[in-house]
Amino acid sequence: MENVVLGIDLGTSSVKIIAANKQGHIIDQSSVPLTLIQPYPGYNEQDPEDWVIAVKEGIKILINRETMNDKQISGLSFSGQMHGLVPLDHAYQPIRNAILWNDTRTSKQCEEIKSKFGNTLLKNPILEGFTLPKLLWLKQNEPKHWRQLKVFLLPKDYVRYKLTGNISMEYSDAAGTLLLNPNTNDWDRAVGNQLGLGDIYPPLVQSHSYVGHITEDIKKELNLTGDIAVFAGGADNACGALGSGVIDEGQTLCSIGTSGVILSCTQSNEDDYGYNIHFFKHAMPNMSYAMGVTLSAGHSLNWLKETFFKQKSFDEILNLATKSAIGANGLLFAPYLQGERTPHGDAYIRGSFIGINSNTSEEDFSRATIEGITYSLYESIVYMRARGRQIDEIISIGGGAKNSFWLQMQADIFNAKVTALKYEEGPSMGAAMLAAYGLGWFESMEDCTDTFIEIGTSYKPNLDNHKLYNQYFEIYRKIYKQTKEITQNLLNIN
Known part of the structure; x- marks a missing residue:
């Protein structure tokens, strides 16, 4: 037994x-x-x-x-x-x-x-x-x-x-x-x-x-x-990172659940990152992490499904997105359905689609939503890199790690190698590992990680795709400033 x-x-x-x-x-x-x-x-x-x-x-x-x-x-x-x-x-x-x-x-x-x-x-x-x-x-x-x-x-x-x-x-x-x-x-x-x-x-x-x-x-x-x-x-x-093997200096996690997280490990107590990037202690001893948060990551995709594609599965929606091109034929989505945490820290901003025309298809709406979620996460990476964080490899978990198309999109937008886990249990696995280490089953948390975590398929960035995505991303970054006042005016009516 x-x-x-x-x-x-x-x-x-x-x-x-x-x-x-x-x-x-x-x-x-x-x-x-x-x-x-x-x-x-x-x-x-x-x-x-x-x-x-x-x-x-x-x-x-x-x-x-x-x-x-x-x-x-x-x-x-x-x-x-x-x-x-x-x-x-x-x-x-x-x-x-x-x-x-x-x-x-x-x-x-x-x-x-x-x-x-x-x-x-x-x-x-x-x-x-x-x-x-x-x-x-x-x-x-x-x-x-x-x-x-x-x-x-x-x-x-x-x-x-x-x-x-x-x-x-x-x-x-x-x-x-x-x-x-x-x-x-x-x-x-x-x-x-x-x-x-x-x-x-x-x-x-x-x-x-x-x-x-x-x-x-x-x-x-x-x-x-x-x-x-x-x-x-x-x-x-912290347990999600631990349960994904993200425990060492410079290791980075992308987690796409209801909300989305970019988390990068560090041993130093660095200066404030600004831009609503958090600085927290890791569950790993003597380790901290910088973290950016997208409030409506998977929630945005769920909203799209429940509002427009009730009869379709998430896999079918992602398959629709593959039939649109990078940039979703000129359609951008800002995933501010419940406000936004990083980088804006604005509880009142609301989401938007920009660039709808008479040829915009359901495939474009699907792809724009997934791209918008990923752009929002990429914004955290951009600010972390600007503060000197080297982010070349990322472990991806959650809903965004269950589809090869979305994993490749992450690699291309982030301009980093993105790897999924063979078996993913998320925070509950991290909690189990803390108990295993606490009981003395392993001499170190690193040994525990080597035993509990199995790495799956990796996706390398396509530089040409990254350059094209980056053009859309720079326009995406302007949406917040352009819609902030409009959103506030709408809220004030009510």
Whole structure:
């Protein structure tokens, strides 16, 4: 009977759990859906207890199948949705629903923070999604709740607390709060003091740190008979990078899910990148990463499908795109369906198609949408390269890595070799690797990566295609400036 570790990925729409053995092979997996609470426009919340219930249910699904049993589970760790505020009272109970990463209620608080610190804070842009503006919103808008506040956690840290009884937060997730100092690896209490936050900070630990065992009460509830060690885990993007083998200086990840990410590893605490590029701690020890975010990457393709191609599969839409030419016959798409993060940091900009004519076809709309998503990601690469990052090879994961046409397009637009993984499990794999390393199965995280990650097909850039794409890209970059005022005027009518 082989030992396994569980990698638990706490997402926004579901909890996904994988069970992996010492060879990095997936024995089984489960998924439990989550519900979003949206009381007002721009508000996105979840009940923290729903996460705990879903994690317990996911574990029960696995141990009740014939593929494995609970005695095989040696340890577990987490990947978690970033930035979400989970405020706890003195009994360590949630005071209110968690305010999530995609909640945009904090524009006023962001402006207040900028008035004190400028446009960046602790090497990061000041954006609605981060945790610090949410804390300030809670203080200003729910004073009764604020007076009850003892400590704040992030989503996966709350679930981990409920399984172990121990309060902590690890560095890769803490980096997304706007309160972690990347130079000291500690909370920047001076920032919090200027905003009147008080002493509300949890202890900090490494991503692979042992933080306890599953409590006897939880074991009894789930009918677990073995002792299961729990390790801290990491932020979803950090675990996505780890679970893709992107752990060394200069290695770069392109992840296309609902949102899109360009992430490039670095060991140095460099100057601010600007242009709303984030600078966070990796789940890999002694490593950080620069990251650009496209808010509506796969979401744009899903919008296209649901709006115009309901009867077609994503593969059929991508096949349509192959029948159009580079530049989609003069059609450009700006994927600002929900605002944009990098480089503009604008929650109010909206998307657009530019260049529609009487000959524009459904093939052109399909290709323009995919090109627009990829141009948006390329913009992050351009700014990182301008700051001295050498980005020649990129690991691609997510929806954009499941199609050879799109992978070649990434290579051509990015002007870099783009490689897919043979088997892709994303953040849940990174979480499993943290547990495997924490248990001492491997002497180093590099050894763990060599065992768990298998590289697939690579795509080399076509220089002629890159030059042609680049002409369209330079026009694409003008769309934001040209449509910003128009968008604002439209929003003001409503």
